[in-house]
Amino acid sequence: MADLFGDVAPPPPAPPADAPLADRLRPPALAEVVGQDHLTGPEGAIGRMVAAGKLSSIILWGPPGTGKTTIARLLADAVGLRYIQLSAVFSGVADLKKAFAEAREHGRAGRRTLLFVDEIHRFNRAQQDGFLPYVEDGTITLVGATTENPSFELNAALLSRAQVLILQRLDAAALDTLLARAEALLDRPLPLDAAARAALVASADGDGRFLLNQAETLFSVGIDGTLDPAGLSAFLQRRVAVYDKDREGHYNLISALHKSLRGSDPQAALYYLARMLTAGEEPLYVLRRLVRFASEDIGLADPQALVQCLAAKDAYDFLGSPEGELAIVQACLYCATAPKSNAAYKAQKAAWKSARDTGSLMPPPNILNAPTRLMKEIGYGKGYAYDHDAEDGFSGANYWPAEMTPERFYTPTERGHEKRIAERLAWWDERRQR
Structure with a gap:
């Protein structure tokens, strides 16, 4: 039975001299x-x-x-x-x-x-x-x-x-080994000075095949003298970073950006932002992630973070690229340097779970709406305490269904604006206990 692709158990013959x-x-x-x-x-x-x-x-x-x-x-x-x-x-x-x-x-x-x-x-x-x-x-x-x-x-x-x-992307040492093998095979050095050689290795972005193709181009063209990095850049096209917007590279970089922001490292956050935008990521996608971050990881520790991100979205819509990208940078740096809190995020998850678990419990009668006479007669709104009429603008009334014990979903941190919120909640809790 003849092989479709050839039976190559013995080592394949050496490629011809004109092979890549x-x-x-x-x-x-x-x-x-x-x-x-x-x-x-x-x-x-x-x-x-x-x-x-x-x-x-x-x-x-x-x-x-x-x-x-x-x-x-x-x-x-x-x-x-x-x-x-x-x-x-x-x-x-x-x-x-x-x-x-x-x-x-x-x-x-x-x-x-x-x-x-x-x-x-x-x-x-x-x-x-x-x-x-x-x-x-x-x-x-x-x-x-x-x-x-x-x-x-x-x-x-x-x-x-x-x-x-x-398999790992090839590091500089591995790529330099490939260049040395190419020079040995062709019995002549690449027409590059040390800095240009390092720049050629860096431009490969870990891809050995790309590096050898670039080297072959340099070998095939008669170049007098040696090229410096500027000369090399003018001679060879710059490699575009590997980045597919619907594949793993996309998710890896947005994860790195989000975690750098959460870790309050503005330099790393700006690096990953640049990686995404220079590779062709849609700026509005990045802005959506920044808006989400402002709510999830900053929240009320600095309420201005959400305002900054939405303002950056408006600025980008107004200016377009590349001018509007500076507004994205500003929002990124604001988020990276803001005090962090996930208290609002945790509060949402806890409240959503409680709402699913408790079903359709009726709020207490004192806070029910009573637009009709019948509703008033059956007790809707009866005993409602209007907080603005109470001392310090706080009545301390109960707002929970009778079948529920009051729960605590939101626990502010001691960071940023939330420290003041925590003090205010503690002040109200103390008055409720009275």
Whole structure:
């Protein structure tokens, strides 16, 4: 039975001289994969599997250009498995069925198959379910690669049958190693001074493939002398930060912004705000989160925080971008530096729970509305104490249903404006006790 994608149990032939630099520099062994020692080293999950000669199904989760495809191919070689590669972007059900049939045929001959599926999260739920019987009966060892959080994108059933291994974005040392290998392969240095070399590494944002593509561009063009950072910036396009507004990067950054604000770190909060807005986040989304934060994490400790956030929304609506973004910055800094309290947030949750638990209890008669004679005759509004007529403007009357014991939902903190509120509540409580 002929293989659809080629039977590549032996190491693949070396790429031709005109192949992309990133392909020519693919490492020939797991030990030479850079930046993932926590997985490929002797104590890592992959290192232990290879040492044992037994590979379980795995999901490789990590940013672009961190070695997912390379690791999958080297794993097949390391444990002696036949290797098939599919891309979920270009493959459908027919391709999967053919790959499974080939794997089963080779399995009967005693040769197991590693099926590598790139961008596996792009398969829909039904297609993902299609892997299950073949993983369970050992027809294939599945290695899936994804840049998206598997918890959100992959079926629970598939996740339960595979180990998720997290690849890290490549750090500066790993990226510099890739540049050194490129220079050794081409037998000449990059036309960059030390500062420009550091800037090139930083521009890759942890993506080894992007870095090597940029290096290949520099190698392919005759450059006289060496470039400084300004010259490099003019020569190469700036990398746009990885940020999908409906995926994990979006939620990670808004979480980081919210927690930096809560932790009263205006510098970190401003950094994450900048990360979101420069990556193309919708400013009104950020403003909505700031308004929510002003109520949830500041509340009455500084009632002006909510006013500032709503004013920033109005200013942005009025000015647009980029002028209106300064108002967002002002609101962000105000929230970060304001006294914090979640007392209003906790009070809402407690009050909502009590309302659900107590159902439709009638308020006490003294505070019921009595617009008609009949309602007055049956006691609605009887005995109501008008607080403005009482001493100090406080009657101390009971406002709770007869079947309920008064509850305390809101407990102000001793921070900011809430300290004064706490004193006022204590003053009223003392008079109620009288």
